[in-house]
Amino acid sequence: MSIPGKIHIDWSTYDPGDGFDAVIGPGGQPRPAAAELAHTLGELSPKELADRQKAAEAAILEMGITFTVYSEGENIDRAWPFDIVPRPIARTEWDGVEAGLKQRLRALNLFIDDVYHEQRMVADGRFPGALIKSSKNYLDACQGANPPHGVWANICGSDLVRDKDGTVYVLEDNLRVPSGVSYMLENRSITKLVFPELFRRQKIRSVDDYPAELFNMLVSLSPRPGDDPEVVVLTPGIYNSAYFEHSYLARCMGAELVEGNDLVVGDDDCVYMRAVEGLTRVDVIYSRINAEYLDPDVFVKDSLLGVPGLIRAWRAGNVAIANAPGTGVADDKVVYTYVPEMIRYYLGEEPILPNVPSxxxxxxxxxxxxxxxxxxxxxxxxxxxxxxxxxxxxxxxxxxxxxxxxxxxxxxxxxxxxxVITLSTVPTVIGRKLEPRHVDLRPFILQGADMYVTPGGLTRVALVRGSLVVNSSQGGGSKDTWVVG
Amino acid sequence: MLSRVAERLYWMARYLERVENTARLVGVFGELQLDLPEETGLDWSLPLTMLGQKEAFKSASGDEDELHFLLSSQDNPASLLNALRSARENARTTRDLVPTEAWRTINELYLGSRKRLKEMANRPSSGYGADIIDRCHTITGILDGTMSHGAAFQFVRLGRSLERADMTSRMIEVAAAIMMTGREELRHQDNSVWRAILRALSAYQAYRQYMRRRIEGPQVVAFLLLDELFPRAVMHCVQVLDEAASQLPRNKATRKEITALKARLESVDVEGLDHPSVKRYVDDLQRDFASIGLAVFETWLNPMRITQVR
Missing domain, CATH: 3.30.1490.270 (Dna Ligase; domain 1)
Incomplete structure (x- = not known):
């Protein structure tokens, strides 16, 4: 309801151009899933809008939500760039995306397992074998290994984009060490402070289960089931750009955050951590180190990040590593072009989500x-x-x-x-106004004994007008993502 | 818990305590300069000496004065600013164990501290020192009140108590050194010096309850060294150290060093201490603190020493 005499955010001057906008649909009307949001924003004055954005930025600084930038001078951690206007997606539409993401990860895992075993898909002439051998991320040392549940990529972050006509495409599947999920969680907690009324007035699916789901998935990989498995998060250290996230996830799961030199492989081929109580057996490693640095005995010889003997312990089945070493073979933009074919080959299904034509x-x-x-x-x-x-x-x-x-x-x-895909847009606070900015979306998919998909994911936004580059390392920001209904 | 994490928590606590105590020291010294007659000629080189930063100051290339060097210097690794940065960095890298509210308070204290410490160096009585002490109390309170009292907490107590005992002993040394300057003008100022030291350690009221007579050097030294109940007295800190160590595994070597320190404290003849012997005695205490620190490091904090399966 507008208050006479007060100046409001005016949607009639908001021009999404010929792209797909998440809030304003054809004819300048709000999309159904965005109606409450558009209404609430429309009640704000330009100053109130800018004030809420400023308050959110102050909260981020004080809460210490950061990402690390190499060589930033004295402070290596930098505040996370965030925009207060969330990106709404209708529940009905999301259900289809979720099914598509699960289908995709199941096929990818069957493919990776096949690569490191018989390579049936190659033998059947459905995938060029040359691509495997020439892949930088194919690891010979993983041939014949059997990770729990036959699953190699336990955590996947797939990047989705939406074209002009609204079609959702998969742009790439990040299967090595996908990052960003902690920002998805922090974005939600900040957005709850900024727009509490909107969370009361409509049903927005909660994302807070993620750390528990991640922990349960990791526990399901333990070589000592039934026991109380020791789960650790392995980080390259405090200078890594995603260190905040490693620490965040360890904290949320109550897991130890370890670096390579905290771990040692014993003569019994088991992995131990150097704890004040003495060496303590480790069952599951959530690794945030690229596979080629994991074990200097097998891969990069001078790696200081890894643990000598780790691959031996992993192959012996004494420790689980998520994602399994070797998973990267499917995280390759050429292999990506075959994912629809993998879905047909291994699952006998038609892909629910299309690839970007490549x-x-x-x-x-x-x-x-x-x-x-x-x-x-x-x-x-x-x-x-x-x-x-x-x-x-x-x-x-x-x-x-x-x-x-x-x-x-x-x-x-x-x-x-x-x-070139004209990425869809979401209204974004620029000064005291809302302007359309391009976004992508990274949902996170888990696969262990069961599967889980985050409702929504991390929306990344290119803060520069017209720009299509959303990466935080290159000046992008982020937003909360709402699955509404 | 991991050795490396234990080490960061231990240093976080030490740096926080150092931040608080440096703020206290600057506060008391600023006040003393106002109280003592000008001809006593006290300057900021004395606290620098007490904190072991005199040599570093002399060889520093910048044109900062002593107080800026002590508080806001970026080049002085032991400046309050850098101690605060180290405390924050250790907290940032153990956020899986440090309560979120404690991290936030440390982070807030650090943000903007560079500018404010510079102001404080220009005007030591600006109130920022008191503000720092207040925030440190808040952090201590959050850690004590919300952190699970397991191994992680014991490393916080070890770091805090060792640093605190060290600083209390240095404060005693400051007082002795001021009076040792031998200047005629200072002869009659004992009382104000000791009173200032007690205030700097928030010990004035507690001392008054403990000792109802007028403030006298030997009694103050005895109180600050030997009182078992006052939290900043060396003996109290040593007892906390022993308690914390006894709750950790494999504590024999460390507790042995603690017992040796206790024995040194118990054997002191306070009445017989003149100013030069106070200095020697405090030097001995500081060697004991260093031995305890080394035992803690070698037993628990050095990951390469962890070789036995639990």
Whole structure:
């Protein structure tokens, strides 16, 4: 209800352009799942809006919600950039996305298990074997290993994007050490402070179960079931960009947060941690270290992050590691293009969620086409994350395109080209106004004895007008995500 | 709990206590300068000496004065600012064990401290010192009142008590050193010096209840060293140390060092201590503190020494 004489946030001046906006639908009307939100925002004055944003930022600083930036000078942790306007998604729509994500992870895990065993999908001619051998993340040491429940990727963070027409695509599956879930949880607790009235007035699915679900999943991997298993979170240390999250999850689960040199593998091939009480047996390691650094005896020799003998203990079945070493073989932007085929092959189902149409540069004809059309394409290296090393065609200079054409020609296996997707938008506080900004979404999927999907996930937002880069390491922010209804 | 985590908690507690005690020391010294006649010529080099920072100050390249060096210097690793940063860093990296409210208070205290410590160095009586002490009390209260009293908490107590005992002994040394300067003007100031020391340790009221006579050097020293009930007296701290150590496994070596320190305390002849012998005695105590610190490190905090399966 508007108060006479008061200036309000005015939706009629909000222009989402030709993209899909999460709050304002066709004809300038709020979408049903966003109606309460649009109404509440519309009752705020521009100053109240800016004040709420400022209060949220102050809370983040005081609560010490940070991410780490390399070489930031004296303080290595930096406040988490957050926007108060949440992104609403209708429950009915979310149910379909959730089913699609579960389907995808089941197929991916069957694929990884197959890669490290008989490679039936290759034998049946449905997947090119050359891609496995040339994958940087394929680990010979994992051949024949049998992680609990046959599941390799226990924690997956899939990036979803929405195109102009509203279609939800999977952009990539992060299967190595996906991060961001702690920010999803913190974003929710801050948003509850900012808009308590909206949580009372409608049903917004809770995300708070995640740490308990994660812990239960990890316990389900223990080699000593029935006992009270010792679960630890393995971090590369306090300088890692996701250290806040490692610490956060350990705290929420009541698990020890360990570094490589806190662990030692005994003569009995069991893993122990160096505790004040003496060496203490470890059953499950939630590893936040890239697999190639886990064990200097097997992988990168001079790794100071890992634990000598860890792979031996893991292969002997004396300790579980999540995600299992070797999982990265399926976290590759070329292998990604085969996920729909994996779903058909292993599950005999049609994919619920589509991939973004992708072109592999390995095929010579495709390579030429990609190089000629660089300006209309997004080109990504197969193995990088965090938005590094990619070319966004429409935003690139002629010189960058020339440089990239050279890179792609030199190593076509390592590149995938995709059409530019006009990412959907969500209203975002810019000064005292709301303006549309592009977003993506990273839900988190767990698979152990059971499966679990976070309702919603981490919405990342490109704070610069028109920008499509949402990574926090490159100036992106984040928002709470509401599954409403 | 992990050795490495125990080490961070122990240092978090030590740094917090150091932050509080440095603020106390600066407070008392600022007040003393107001109370004592100008010709006594006390300056800020004395507290620097007491905190073992005199040499570092001399070799520092910056143009900061003693008080800035002590409080807000970025280059002085032992400045209050850097102690606070270390406390925060140790808390940040043990957030799985430090109660959230304690972390928030430490973080808030740290944010903006650089600017405020600079102001405090310009005007020591600005009130920020008292504010720091208050916040430290809040943190201590949160830890005592909400942290589970298991092993993690015992490492907090070990760090806190060792640092506190150390600082109380240094305060006694400050008083002795002031009076040892031998200046005629100071001869008649004993009373104000000891009163200031008691105030700095929040011990004035407790001392008054303990000793109803006028304030006299030997009695103050006896109280600050030997009282079992006053929380900042060395003997009390030593008892807390022993209690904390006894609740941890494999505590023999550490408790042996604690017992040796206790014996040294019990054998002191307070009446016979003149100012130079106070200094020697405090030096001995500080060597004992260092031995206890080393035993704690070697038994529990050094992960490479953990080799036996529990």
């Amino acid at each position: 072109h592999q540069c390995e095929d010579p004809e495709t390579l030429e086409w990609v190089v000629e059309n660089l300006q209309q394409l997004v080109v990504k290296p197969a193995n990088e994350s965090g938005g590094y090393g990619m070319l966004v065609g429409p935003k690139s200079t002629a010189r960058e395109r020339k440089e990239f054409a050279g890179l792609v020609r030199k190593n076509p296996r390592n590149y995938v080209a995709q059409p």
